[in-house]
Amino acid sequence: MSAEPSDGASQDVRAAVLEVLQTFNKTGVNLEDGTRFTEDLNFDSLLVMEFIAALEDRLDISVPLNVLPDIETVGQLVVATEQIVREEHG
Amino acid sequence: MADLFDRFESLLARRDSLVGDGGHDPFQVEMDEVLSQTEAMIGNRRTILAGTNNYLGLTFAPESLQAAHDALEAAGTGTTGSRVANGTYSGHKALEQALCSFLGKDHAIVFSTGYLANLSVLSTLVGPDDYILMDADCHASIYDGVRMGDAQIIRFKHNDAADLDKRLARLAKKPGNKLIVIEGIYSMLGDKAPLDDIVAVKKKYDDVYLLSDEAHSLGVLGRYGRGLPEEADLEDDVDFIVGTFSKSVGTVGGFCVSSHPQFDLLRLACRPYIFTASLPPSVVASAKASLELVEKGGALRKRLMRNAERLHSGLSALGFTLGGEISPVVAVVAPEVEIGVAFWRGLIDGGVYVNLALPPATPQNFTLLRCSLCAAHTTEQVDRIIEVFADVADSLVMLPKQPKKKVALG
Ligand SMILES: Cc1ncc(COP(=O)(O)O)c(C=O)c1O
Numbered sequence: 001m002s003a004e005p006s007d008g009a010s011q012d013v014r015a016a017v018l019e020v021l022q023t024f025n026k027t028g029v030n031l032e033d034g035t036r037f038t039e040d041l042n043f044d045s046l047l048v049m050e051f052i053a054a055l056e057d058r059l060d061i062s063v064p065l066n067v068l069p070d071i072e073t074v075g076q077l078v079v080a081t082e083q084i085v086r087e088e089h090g
Numbered sequence: 091m092a093d094l095f096d097r098f099e100s101l102l103a104r105r106d107s108l109v110g111d112g113g114h115d116p117f118q119v120e121m122d123e124v125l126s127q128t129e130a131m132i133g134n135r136r137t138i139l140a141g142t143n144n145y146l147g148l149t150f151a152p153e154s155l156q157a158a159h160d161a162l163e164a165a166g167t168g169t170t171g172s173r174v175a176n177g178t179y180s181g182h183k184a185l186e187q188a189l190c191s192f193l194g195k196d197h198a199i200v201f202s203t204g205y206l207a208n209l210s211v212l213s214t215l216v217g218p219d220d221y222i223l224m225d226a227d228c229h230a231s232i233y234d235g236v237r238m239g240d241a242q243i244i245r246f247k248h249n250d251a252a253d254l255d256k257r258l259a260r261l262a263k264k265p266g267n268k269l270i271v272i273e274g275i276y277s278m279l280g281d282k283a284p285l286d287d288i289v290a291v292k293k294k295y296d297d298v299y300l301l302s303d304e305a306h307s308l309g310v311l312g313r314y315g316r317g318l319p320e321e322a323d324l325e326d327d328v329d330f331i332v333g334t335f336s337k338s339v340g341t342v343g344g345f346c347v348s349s350h351p352q353f354d355l356l357r358l359a360c361r362p363y364i365f366t367a368s369l370p371p372s373v374v375a376s377a378k379a380s381l382e383l384v385e386k387g388g389a390l391r392k393r394l395m396r397n398a399e400r401l402h403s404g405l406s407a408l409g410f411t412l413g414g415e416i417s418p419v420v421a422v423v424a425p426e427v428e429i430g431v432a433f434w435r436g437l438i439d440g441g442v443y444v445n446l447a448l449p450p451a452t453p454q455n456f457t458l459l460r461c462s463l464c465a466a467h468t469t470e471q472v473d474r475i476i477e478v479f480a481d482v483a484d485s486l487v488m489l490p491k492q493p494k495k496k497v498a499l500g
Pocket of ligand 1 (some may be wrong): 146203206229
């Protein structure tokens, strides 16, 4: 098991996710942990792919497609992304 | 009450907004009569087929027709089941042997389509502890195949070996096999994979395998038509080759070949091999006959490339934006979906059939008028295709409702 990330690192990941997501936020809703990709942000499968690619670039990670079906909200994505960053760069 | 089909509402709305005006529907084209490899009757009009994937024009090859006839008479119209449950015919074995000797691999498995070949191999070859690294522009059958399996699925940027390298480097510490999945020629834009760069990256790491889907490059690339690995002289570095008989080979069916000593084990594991009927004898026989013609098809490949160059240069001289390098797939980029539909209709009214490809099935969300050439196209037919493209571009400028869009396909 890897160590818990420092608050600093997880703040960075959260900030990066929100920063990238903001560029895809066409509906203009507030981005909170409970914001849902499909219902609130109107993401379709194509947009999801583009957004994930941008997030991968921003954080220099690979997000396996397998994790996507379980992610409905921004908060869930932040948690999943933190874990990937930990695994790939920790 | 909610109807079952309510969930397709947005799909229906999109279709209606695009083609619901009663005009010719690009996705429901009826070929009333197929006249040859390059012509069909579509709605009473003799139409040049420039969207068939029939690259070598083998659908009417006398040898293949004869082989199909003979097998039909000898072994009947169908196998009525899968090879696992209902038996392998001698034709299946002969076809697999022919694939082995043509492609220089020790083992071959024939599947009922190329789609099923990808589902089969990609869902079983790698397991939960393994990784698939697939080019982002891969075909839907590859996406569906990896989703059916348990491996971790990672996409790398299209044709970007450096991006693949980065992603493999991050996985290097992790146990598990890694399978890179690419295509020889990508179906939508006709661009080739940078195979030498990809093989160089593959060789930097341990436990990495390479699979190439040669659907559009088999018969097209290489002196003997063995696809991109032959052209790049890297056949030993591609561990698995997937292909289809539905394009250059001119019939239907799919396959995977490999020299891995245990490859045949897949027959026991692939559900789309075990649970679907095997190819009928006539199809198997024509595929085998056509493979021989593919191997001997140097002259056909020359004609095909000459046609490709002519269409490519003709359309770019007219100012169209083309999707890729010169290849038998010539994709014209339309500035928006509505123009794509109007343009497609103009072409069909002018007697030219191409494929309209729309996002999300296209790279970079392009709307594409995708032409594919055939060795059997005459120079006159290619020139006629170019002429009709020019006419339609002109006429679209005059569409009163779209005065600003006269860049047409600039
Ligand atoms: C790259 C690629 N793979 C696989 C297939 C599927 O082949 P088939 O038509 O034999 O199912 C196609 C075409 O449809 C393709 O373009």
